[in-house]
Amino acid sequence: MLEQSAISRFAERHLMPDQVQVSRGSGEDVLEPETGDLVPAAPLIVYADKAGLYAHQERIRSSGSQDGAWVEEVRAGYRLLLPLDAPEVWENDTVLVVEARDEQAVGxxxxxxxLGEVSSVPVLRTVWLEEHNRKPVAQ
Known part of the structure; x- marks a missing residue:
């Protein structure tokens, strides 16, 4: 029988080829000394290391039409796989893809x-994401 730590190492080695940066805004404003303006505080980087980013389609059913019929919508979502020793990622944190096998993911x-999923037998961390924006990559 495989040990839990062996499965974790396998998952990190084969499922997490990318580099990400996870940051968290404090919601606080700080005084900009040069202008005297209040500006948002710089975000705190809570994780900067390996990860795996995987697309996931989510089907949503709602009774959104005027005649009461159910409407089905498919939205793109993403799963982020992190090592077990990664710090807890919070709702509304921002994930930036720094390096990736898929060049179009960078930026x-x-x-x-x-919040990240938990398990009785954890081997990696799974966090659910939605795309926020896409920065153009310099050619």
């Missing part, structure tokens, strides 16, 4: 939509 940012 994209995502918003964390829910």
């Amino acid at each position: 994209r940012t995502y918003r964390v939509t829910a």
Whole structure:
């Protein structure tokens, strides 16, 4: 039988080829000494290391039409895989893709939509994301 730590190492080695940066805004404003203006505080970087980013389609059913019929919508979502020793990621944290096997992912940012999943037998951390914006990559 495989040990939990062996499965974790396998997952990190084979499922987390990218580098991300997770940051958290404090919501506080600070005084800008040169202008005297209140500006948002710089975000706190809570994690900067390996991860795996995977697309996930989410189906949503709601009774949004005028005649009461159910409407089905498909939205793109993403799963972020992190090592077990990564700090807890909070809802509304921002994830920036710094390096990736898929060049088009570099520079994209995502918003964390829910607290990370937990398990009785944890081997990695799973965090759910939605795309926030896409920065153009310099050629």
